[in-house]
Amino acid sequence: MVGFCNVYADNIESSRKVLWHDIATILNSFPIPWVVGGDFNSVLDPSERIGVSSNLGSIRNFNSFVLRAKIIDIPLQGMTFTWSNFRDVAAWSRLDRFLISLVLLSWIPHLRQ
Template identity: 40%
Template sequence: MKILSGNVRGLGRPEKRGKIKRLVRERDVDVLFLQETKRRNMEDHFVKSVWPYKEMEFMVVDAVGSAGVNIYAPNEVLGRRQLWESLVGIHQHFPNPWCVGGDFNEIRFMGERKGCLSRDRRMKDFNDFVEKLELTDMALLGKQYTWCNAMDGNRWSRIDRFLLDVKWMEKFSFKQWEVKKRWEEAQVQGWAGFRVMRKLNLLRSNLREWNKVVFGNIDTQLKKAEEELHEWDLKAESRSLEEEELNRRREVRS
């Protein structure tokens, strides 16, 4: 499953909606979140102008506060902390599986930023929120960062992400979704037995690629993490680690 989220202004312009529609089709997007649209009413015909597929379901949350599961977190540290606390507070009243995505205006680990100031306490607040709700951080496709300062391009951060409840993943069955989709897409000619065998071979290849995209090569990642952690342990034995080094060591351990 592919989920796309973005801050979008200018949806009143047909050319802007056309670009979004082409992007959804080209990237084979399954779920689309749009925020900062500055538009209150979303009728069927308007949504169809950004959604390229026949099957469609949608919902709209008015631009009041930070309501909804599509997050646009405040720039202020206190505002973000209050948002995390609010989400934790309402979580118990909404027992259904959660999918929380959007612009969180915060990173989780030091490796998710480049050229930006250290923000240890703010990361801790965000990570505490993720852990309390027991959410899974979905892998990012394509670029390593999701934000760059437009002025000089020397500051980068990953502040946009999707956090999924494990029950959400189980309920919507990611792997089954992908299996059904790939099976139906496979066009094979020949007798029945050949078509089945050929589709199974194609499916095996697709699932292998899907697993790498979503989770990465687990064995390779574990090996690299173990080697890096070993290096940090050796350094820690010979000297005291700096704060940024300690944060990186914690990130590797997690």
């Protein structure tokens, strides 16, 4: 059995922080492997954003959530970014991803997204 959680995170940091807490609590309440995927509206590292400034507090909160939930970011294959603003002054970010439990990665060690 594997649990799946679909995420569509708000643009507002305070709302995302509550969402991260709630998801981590749920994941830690059910001892099964998890896949958490969707639009997180956050990046794990400043290198995942070009053309737009990075909010270091948001990055810290997102990383803290990933650690608390005991999930990991699996490599993105093919493209570097998952979102673009398509404007004259272009911006790119990796906002969409799948985060998985270590147990699941041990079952499928070469899993990519």
